[in-house]
Amino acid sequence: MMLRLVIGAALAAIVAAAAARARLLSVTGAVAATVIGTAAVTAGWSWGIVLVVFFALTSALSAYGAERKRALTRGILAKGSTLRDATQVISNGEVFAAAGILWLATGDPLFLAAGGGAIAAAAADSWATEIGIALGGEPRSIISWTPMTRGTSGGVTIAGFAGAAAGAIAMAGTMLVIGWPRAVAVAALFAGMLGMIIDSVLGATLQARLFCPDCGTETEQPVHHCGRATQVIRGVRWMDNDLVNMLATLSGAVIAGILFVAGA
């Protein structure tokens, strides 16, 4: 385990540095990714592989049609660029890393399922956003089904749902290939989809919806790109997209754990 910790830290630092050079991670994002990568490899080589597959596929999707997506969501997304910062990395990876450490400590396959559910939910949500914005039409609110602006949290499209399913399937497939139990992969698949739906519901209800009085537009930026501080028009100010993502991956972990125990 000590050997994995040392090698894992070195590998994670190399991958994170390369990702920072490729402008996929900010400097703080690279530091956070190194910590999470180290924890994953320490938990087991297979945990490291699952994390690398998640990161590689999600980064590739994020780069796909990046210019067009930026143009469509400019002024709406709190963090518009492909450059992920520490909070984004942590909100997507911390539940997975914590499950890995618990699995290492206990050997209980329940934590394999929890980790699988967390990473599948992170993938489903990221892929839904990237594919939904790139290929989907006008999104509708998951709660009221009224039309919304592209990139607004809580908005869903058919393409986004297909993207979420593809993300959860890709992660569950990876788990099967590396030899995780079939029951874990199945639990992660369904938990990933449910986690993405929970993410959208929280995004449409509790997540802060902000308004720029100068531009007259809704946004998720605390200070709008025009420079004006925004006002809260719905939800809770501190409930931002990163916190919603973290709650969604936590839901994915809990749901996968419940499904695993129920199916075992």
Ligand SMILES: [Zn+2]
């Ligand atoms: Zn403005």
